[in-house]
Amino acid sequence: MFFVLLGILIIVVAMLAYRSDSNFGFIVFMLVGAAVTMTGLGMGPWENIAFALTFILAIIWSVIVKTPRTLSLILVTTALIFLFVGLSGLQALAGDYWHWLIGGAALLNFLLTIYLSYALALEGKLPVL
Numbered sequence: 001m002f003f004v005l006l007g008i009l010i011i012v013v014a015m016l017a018y019r020s021d022s023n024f025g026f027i028v029f030m031l032v033g034a035a036v037t038m039t040g041l042g043m044g045p046w047e048n049i050a051f052a053l054t055f056i057l058a059i060i061w062s063v064i065v066k067t068p069r070t071l072s073l074i075l076v077t078t079a080l081i082f083l084f085v086g087l088s089g090l091q092a093l094a095g096d097y098w099h100w101l102i103g104g105a106a107l108l109n110f111l112l113t114i115y116l117s118y119a120l121a122l123e124g125k126l127p128v129l
Helices: 002-019 023-040 045-064 069-089 097-121
Strands: none
Touching: 002 023, 023 045, 023 069, 045 069, 069 097
């Protein structure tokens, strides 16, 4: 239930990005909100892999529109999380090592997200990379 609620809150943030005329923010937050909500609803491995592929398209868009590199790296780690979770759910690829890969990607995602949020909130006191 936690992920469903969190996903819905992220979708609300996407709507706020839309109202701020941020097309990239709207799409990415809506994608993240949908992925988190569906995680809470118990999506399977192929759905995780589909979200990973969709995040790869967001990475390409991020590079084309020249967003900060940190944001592109956040999208990379997000894609890796969904890819690793999806692959770990497939019977032929099951194993404990997936937990380390998922955890490593999630930790890096967390650190990059915290850095970018502080850099944006501090308005120039910390460089936005």
